[in-house]
Amino acid sequence: MANNTKQPLLSRIATNDGHGENIPYFHGWYAYERNPFHPTQNPNGVIQMGLAENQLCFDLITKWIKENPEASICTPEGVNEFKEIAIFQDYHGLTYFREAVAKFMGKVRGNRVTFDPARIVMSGGATGANETIMFCLADPDDAFLVPSPYYAAFDRDLRWRTRAQIVPVNCSSSNGFRLTRTAVEEAYKEALESNINVKGLLLTNPSNPLGITLDRETLKALVTFVNEKNIHLVCDEIYSATAFTAQRFVSVAEVMQEVEHCNPDLIHIIYSLSKDLGLPGFRVGIVYSYNDTVVSCARKMSSFGLVSSQSQHFLAALLSDEKFIDNFLLESSKRLAKRYHFLTEGLKEAGVFYLESNAGLFFWMDLRPLLKEQTFDAELELWRVIVDEVKLNVSPGSSFHGLEPGWFRVCFAHMDDETAKVALNRIQAFVQTGNGTTEASPLASLVESTKKISHAAQTPSPYSS
Known part of the structure; x- marks a missing residue:
């Protein structure tokens, strides 16, 4: 019937x-x-x-391309690599691409910290990387604390398909919109009182939309906070090479080494080449986690949003040119x-x-x-x-x-x-x-x-x- x-x-x-x-x-x-x-x-x-x-x-990138035509598989100089790159399907990514990205991430951070190429997981831009980390860390209705004002599309990236929640950590002009541990603690307490399960804290450093960086002491206080609460810390560092004053960018990768009894399983970094190199169309997003289980899960998920092997090949050559x-x-x-x-x-x-x-x-x-x-x-x-x-x-x-x-x-x-x-x-x-x-x-x-x-x-x- x-x-x-x-x-x-x-x-x-x-x-x-x-x-x-x-x-x-x-x-x-x-x-x-x-x-x-x-x-x-x-x-x-x-x-x-x-x-x-x-x-x-x-203009700098255009000049480099003209001087290095072999970097592309679609030129007479690079066509010999065409078949191998065109049929490449391993979602771990080209080894030399991951090595180049890891080295570049270290250089952007003043070589004060090194990154393991084995922990480089690809995704379709920072949008895909942020969603991937949410899928790995949060179940539907779980929440992440996010300092506000925050990137307008986070509601899409973090929540739309994962069904996770965002709990704003309110910052104001009274102190130049600076994030404090006190503000994070207040948001965390209010979330618990509302029966919201807080799985972590997500920071954008440098901040979008504010254009400011977190200082070392604030970062140390926040790393200490997540360790005390046993929740995750996700640092979106996609603007890390855009610092343009003497006040340099400080990565969570540096700070976590200075915090006593820091649990590395709680620390994760989102990165991209969209902002620092100005190449959003290449859709290179990176999940870098110190948690082995997260790396394994994120890599399996990366098959839904891989970076093309052609892009990997080209970018590996570009990033490996240290003088450039x-x-x-x-x-x-x-x-x-x-x-x-x-x-x-x-x-x-x-x-x-x-x-x-x-x-x-x-x-x-x-x-x-x-x-x-x-x-x-x-x-x-x-x-x-x-x-x-x-x-x-x-x-x-x-x-x-x-x-x-x-x-x-x-x-x-x-x-x-x-x-x-x-x-x-x-x-x-x-x-x-x-x-x-x-x-x-x-x-x-x-x-x-x-x-x-x-x-x-x-x-x-x-x-x-």
Whole structure:
């Protein structure tokens, strides 16, 4: 007898909005795609400042490719390797690729720590790597503590398919959004009181969207905390080579060695070549765990999101050229500092505050004085004006689960110098005329007060020695 009960035709994953596309963070991208800026063909289009991509050193990579045609299997110089690479299927990855990535990770961290190639597990970008580690560590409804504001797409990466939870650790402007052990302990306690099973703490270091790094003492305190609670610590370090001031990046791999009785089974690192080398299209994500069981499980899962063997072969050659890599890291740091300094100094002249950054491809801009009221509704209203009228796609803080309305993430490494000048001119004109009106801007009186903001780009590169 036929069952006439109506059954859903699609899964809950297919029909829910857990992917998170229905937030302003993504809507700003759509606005740009509908009307992209071009200096001659569409000078009144939207300028993309909501995409954290590093395009400042493509000339260096292009030059290397021309000088090393044998690195590709699709050139006359490299075609002899074509068959072997084209039929390679081992999800452990090419041995020389894993060795090159491990060495590069150590170099980015000043060679103060070494990485074992046997622990390098591939995934489809940092997105896939973050989801893989969640599958390994958390069951549905288990939770990870995540300092906020946090990367807008973490709701997709960490939660959508795994059904894990995120418990925000609230940080505020009162101390420059610095994470403290006290804030982590408070979030952990509140989660337990709500009967939420906390499996770990996930840190983004350097921070997205803040563009700041965690200092050594804070990291040591957090490593100690997870050991005391016997929960995991996942450190997303995909921006580790984007530090552009003398305040260098400190990896959890360094700190864990300094913490007494640290259990390495609790420590895991997420890495990628998308940000540090500016190669997101290669989809190179890395899970690096000190836990043997996690390495084994993640490697089995990697078959769902492998890096192509062609990409592995090419990147192994690129990463193994130490002279090129040393120069690339030095030059990238200088160019990031120059671009950051150009935009933030221009904002300061217009009276715009921002959180001083030392790493990343973005900074945290403070437009609270422009809000009609201190609410997230007012923030979104201001954001719509910026996107629709000023024609700049900057991302509102609400998309990053921040506590305070009026902050915006501004990405600065995605464009050329001339586009950056146009973007800065648009911001300056907007804030100086008060939301596009003839009234004086509420920011105009703040110009002099921004003198206290230091000149990050004048400090030496962390790769200069």
